[in-house]
Structure formats: structure tokens, C-alpha cells
Amino acid sequence: MNLFIGEKMKRIYAFDSLKLLGIVAIFVIHYSIFNYYGGVEHNAIYLSLNILARFAVPFFFVVAGYLYYFQSMTDSGAYTKRYLAKLIRMYVSWTLIYFVLVGVGYQFWRPYSFLAAFYHGTFGSEIMWFMPALMIAVLLQFIAKKFNACFALFIVACMLHLIGLSGQSYQALLPFEIFNPETNTFFINSRDPLFFGLFYVTLGYHLAKVNAVSLIKKLPWPVYLLGTVLFSGLSVAEGLWLILGHGAIIADYYIMTLPVTLSFIALALTLPTVNKPSWFAKIGEHSGEIYLNHGVLNSMVMSVFWYMGVFSDPEVRAVVANNLTLQILLVPLALAVNFTFYFAIRSLFRRCFGKQTLSAYRESAMILSALWLIFIYAPNGQGENLFNNQNPMTVFIAVCICCTAYYSFVRWLTPVSDQKSSLAIKHIIVGAAVSGYWLALSASGVLEMLRSLYQEGANPFILVLSGPFVTFSLLIVFSVGITLGLQKWLYMPNLNSREQVTP
Incomplete structure (x- = not known):
């Protein structure tokens, strides 16, 4: 299943290929490769890879908003209902799966919280936060369209996103605090529907609405590839400056995340058009399902490390963290195993049912x-x-x-x-x-x-x-x-x- 593309619009294979790259980036974040390498917890290598990978979720949001504009043009109400129903099915089923696996597997039953279940999306697993963020953003975009207030919603989303930066690395530079999980129940993290997801979904929607592709295509794709590399480098510099220079937290997004994401979108829209998908695109078509199920394997791998003593024994942690081969191969191996099991089970079920x-x-x-x-x-x-x-x-x-x-x-x-x-x-x-x-x-x-x-x-x-x-x-x-x-x-x-x- 494709999480972002509906039934009527011709597929943009470049989006699928870049979504595969986004899945790779998410694995880089969740497997924390090179952390503690050289005996330093948040060393420059680990931080640089983490910051580079932060384009993934904003890219998914922008693509979702961009394609939602076209899919909802003819009958926005009917399409939005189908789209949200699909997202709800995926969110509810996987949230319950993670909830029960963690409960049975680790004897940890998460206490019920309305906000965790329906807003923050963390009731079953932290990785599920993306789903309610996308659902809420799409619903608000649909309502704004009904009332002819799309631009007003975008302005509000921009303002909320700027406020959300105060809950990220920029908190270290500010004299006030809005987001704090110890003192708040709603404002615990600006990685959420209103302060993060809404901005990038509405951004994608407006890129489609103003026909930005006609302007983007005035420049060839190598320009946007260069822009992607340049802005990615600047995002790393920004993150390292905040984290190493000012003791900030590792953020979910930065100021430079915006131009990085726009560069990826422009690159996808200007790459040469093909009639058949590459194998990258074919795998990327399944990015939604792979995102949802990757937490199962990640939990297993982290459990192996836990039993090895990586998280409790400094000597064991040093041996594992300084194993260069392991740090280089961990993400590729995890991707290979995850893809193998996913496609094998999917193929078996399709043949049987x-x-x-x-x-x-x-x-x-x-x-x-x-x-x-x-x-x-x-x-x-x-x-x-x-x-x-x-x-x-x-x-x-x-x-x-x-x-x-x-x-x-x-x-x-x-x-x-x-x-x-x-x-x-x-x-x-x-x-x-x-x-x-x-x-x-x-x-x-x-x-x-x-x-x-x-x-x-x-x-x-x-x-x-x-x-x-x-x-x-x-x-x-x-x-x-x-x-x-x-x-x-x-x-x-x-x-x-x-x-x-x-x-």
C-alpha cells in the first residue's frame, strides 16, 4: 500500500524513489549508528548523520500535501473520507499491535492517555506519531478548503511552526519555555500535528495549488541536486552549532530543514520522466507499510544490544560502538532483513488470499x-x-x-x-x-x-x-x-x- 498516493493521479516515480531514501534516513535515526563512537556519546559523526536524516519526515508530509491537492480536486469530500479511513485503519491496527507486543513481550503495558492515543500518537509506539499528525493536518486542510481559507491556514501553520522551533534545539537560545513533558500534557513536544506536520502538509498543498512545478522546471535537476547537497551541509552546520556550541537537544527539525525538503521536492519534480518505475521506486511504493512495521525489527535489535549490556556496561558499549564494521553495516543489514520479511510475508499472503x-x-x-x-x-x-x-x-x-x-x-x-x-x-x-x-x-x-x-x-x-x-x-x-x-x-x-x- 502507498501511504501518500491515491487512486486517480498518475504516479510520480521520483517521489517513490526518494521515499525509499527517506526510509533509509529513518533507519539511520532509529538505529543511532556511531553514537558513543570514540567514547563520545553525541560525537560529530553521529550528530551529522542524525541531522542529515531529518529531511525524511518533512519530505513525506510535503509529498502527502502535494498529492492530496490533486487527488481532492474533483470530489474533495469523498476522497478525503477514503484517505482518512485508510490512515485510521493503518494507525489503529499498528498502534494495537505495538501496544500488545510491548505489553506481552516486555511486560510493559502503556497507561491509556487520550492525548497519547489521538493526538501525540505515542500510545502504542513512538514511531506512530506520524499518523495522527498526518490525519489531523489533512483534516484541517480539507476544512480550510471548504471555507476557502487555505492561505489563512498556511499562514497559521507557518506561525505555529516557528513557535515549534522553541521546542527544538533553539530552546537553548531562548529565555522562555513552552514545551516541557514534565509540566505539560499537551505541549510536551513540538514534533506533533500542529507545530510540525501541519506546516509541511500545507506547504505541499500550496506548492501544488500555485503550480510551483512550472517555476521549478525552469532550472534543470542538477541545480536542485546541488541545492540538496548544499542545504544539507548547512543543516548539519546549524545542528552542530546548536548542540555542540550551546548544549541544545538533538532536534526533529531545524530552520535549514525547510530548504533541504524543498530541494528534494524540486529534485523529484525535475528528474527525467520515466514510464516504468525503477526498483528503487518499486520499493518506495511500500514506504508507508515499511515505516509502520520497521519498529518491530528495531525493537528486536535493540533488545539484543540490551541483553549484551550495551546500555548498562560501559565496556561492552565501547566495544560495540567502536566496531567500525558494525556501525557501517548495521543500517544496511537492518534494511535488508526488514525488506526481506516484509515482501516475503506480503507475497505469501497475496498468493494465499x-x-x-x-x-x-x-x-x-x-x-x-x-x-x-x-x-x-x-x-x-x-x-x-x-x-x-x-x-x-x-x-x-x-x-x-x-x-x-x-x-x-x-x-x-x-x-x-x-x-x-x-x-x-x-x-x-x-x-x-x-x-x-x-x-x-x-x-x-x-x-x-x-x-x-x-x-x-x-x-x-x-x-x-x-x-x-x-x-x-x-x-x-x-x-x-x-x-x-x-x-x-x-x-x-x-x-x-x-x-x-x-x-
Whole structure:
């Protein structure tokens, strides 16, 4: 699935290629390569790579806004509804997956927070913040278009973004403080929908609205490539000046992030047009899904480092941090593993269930698995399990919640949300059948057996591979496959009569 491009507009393959570069940049940030290299925690190499990689998320936002303008031209209401429904499906399903994997795998159940779930996007995992930021920005852009206030929204977004800089590295130069997670619940980080995402989404929208491409194309693409290199270098200089010179925090964006992002956009729009995508572009088409799932592998790798003592033993940390080969190869290896598993699972599921079923129902299948793992393992306020499969009333309530949640999700958020009401019984059958599957796993002891595979005292790799995080990740993949098979069997007659949906 492509997170940013809708159904009607001809694909801009250069955007896809650069989105792959953006995914690489995100891996550079999240794997913290070269940190502590040479015995210095925030050394110049680590900081430079981190700062260089900060173009990725703004680039994704601008592309989203740019393409949203064209996709919403004919019927903005209908397209926006479909687009937001797609984003909500992806956000809810992956948030629940991360929530349950961290809870079951590491025995850390994040406390519920309305702002964390619906605004900051950090309820399941920190990496999910991007999704509500994009959804809120697109919704505000749609409202502004309805009221003919797009330019006013852009001005407001610019002002908010400037204020947001005070929550980044520039806080060190200011005598006041707005963003503080210790004293605020809303203003905890300016890496959020209003102070970050809104500006870049509206920027992309206005670049399309004013037909900036006609002006951009007056210069050849090598000029913008040079501009990208030049402004990237200036962004590194800006970040190092703030962090090393003034003790500032490592920021999510800087002043120079704007010209860097604009240079990348201009480069994409001026590169020679091709009729077929390169393999870079083909992988970049899946940037949305890869962004969402990369946190699973990242958690596993960080767990290996944790068991090795990298985060607790200075000697071990020094050995790992100063291993030049490891620091150079860590991101390429992580990318290769992540891509291999993603495309292998995707190919297997498409062969088994077809792309129509996969496109329409994969998120709902993920949610069913996550809900039942939450039912079975999430603790109450006293630290005891919420679920008791020996209590008929508890089982009945859980099944009702599961069926209701599944029906609501499929009825209102999937691409087949206009199904006839007569299909309600099929939704209930899926919810009830999957509930029976999970109840059988619980009653038979399979779930506890998976938890008992953990080999305490083994080497770090065995510890991670035998741990609940990995075993339950595999169980979720298997269970999603079981659910998709049931959904294909029940829903395919209806899907066959519809226009094909591209995942």
C-alpha cells in the first residue's frame, strides 16, 4: 500500500524513489549508528548523520500535501473520507499491535492517555506519531478548503511552526519555555500535528495549488541536486552549532530543514520522466507499510544490544560502538532483513488470499489478534489478568466486544464499507470464529507454552529469538493469516463484484 498516493493521479516515480531514501534516513535515526563512537556519546559523526536524516519526515508530509491537492480536486469530500479511513485503519491496527507486543513481550503495558492515543500518537509506539499528525493536518486542510481559507491556514501553520522551533534545539537560545513533558500534557513536544506536520502538509498543498512545478522546471535537476547537497551541509552546520556550541537537544527539525525538503521536492519534480518505475521506486511504493512495521525489527535489535549490556556496561558499549564494521553495516543489514520479511510475508499472503482480500481486510485481521492478546494478557489496576477463560460471563463479554469492534471497523473503515446490511451476519461469524480460535489457544495452553520458550541465561540472540516479543510476533502473523483465510471464504463473492482494490 502507498501511504501518500491515491487512486486517480498518475504516479510520480521520483517521489517513490526518494521515499525509499527517506526510509533509509529513518533507519539511520532509529538505529543511532556511531553514537558513543570514540567514547563520545553525541560525537560529530553521529550528530551529522542524525541531522542529515531529518529531511525524511518533512519530505513525506510535503509529498502527502502535494498529492492530496490533486487527488481532492474533483470530489474533495469523498476522497478525503477514503484517505482518512485508510490512515485510521493503518494507525489503529499498528498502534494495537505495538501496544500488545510491548505489553506481552516486555511486560510493559502503556497507561491509556487520550492525548497519547489521538493526538501525540505515542500510545502504542513512538514511531506512530506520524499518523495522527498526518490525519489531523489533512483534516484541517480539507476544512480550510471548504471555507476557502487555505492561505489563512498556511499562514497559521507557518506561525505555529516557528513557535515549534522553541521546542527544538533553539530552546537553548531562548529565555522562555513552552514545551516541557514534565509540566505539560499537551505541549510536551513540538514534533506533533500542529507545530510540525501541519506546516509541511500545507506547504505541499500550496506548492501544488500555485503550480510551483512550472517555476521549478525552469532550472534543470542538477541545480536542485546541488541545492540538496548544499542545504544539507548547512543543516548539519546549524545542528552542530546548536548542540555542540550551546548544549541544545538533538532536534526533529531545524530552520535549514525547510530548504533541504524543498530541494528534494524540486529534485523529484525535475528528474527525467520515466514510464516504468525503477526498483528503487518499486520499493518506495511500500514506504508507508515499511515505516509502520520497521519498529518491530528495531525493537528486536535493540533488545539484543540490551541483553549484551550495551546500555548498562560501559565496556561492552565501547566495544560495540567502536566496531567500525558494525556501525557501517548495521543500517544496511537492518534494511535488508526488514525488506526481506516484509515482501516475503506480503507475497505469501497475496498468493494465499489474493490482493483484494489483503487490501480490504488485513488491518481488521490484525486488530482481532491484538484485541484477544489484550483480553488475555493485559492486567487490571491491581496487576492481575483481566481475563479468565473459566468465567462464562467474562468470555461472553470479551466475545461481544470483539465482534462489535470488528463489525464497526469493517463497516465504516474498510474499502468495502458500503456493503449491504445483510452482510452483518458474516461480520459476526468472523468475529465469533476468530474469538473461538483465540479461546482455544488460551484454553489449550499454547499461549503459555510460547511464553515458556524463553531461555533465560542464554546468549543475547537466543534470548531475543525465544522471547515473547518474537514468538508472539510470529503468532500474530500466523493468526492474521488464519483470519484472512476466513474472510476470503466469506467475503470473496462480494469482493469479486467490485472494482479491484490495489494494496
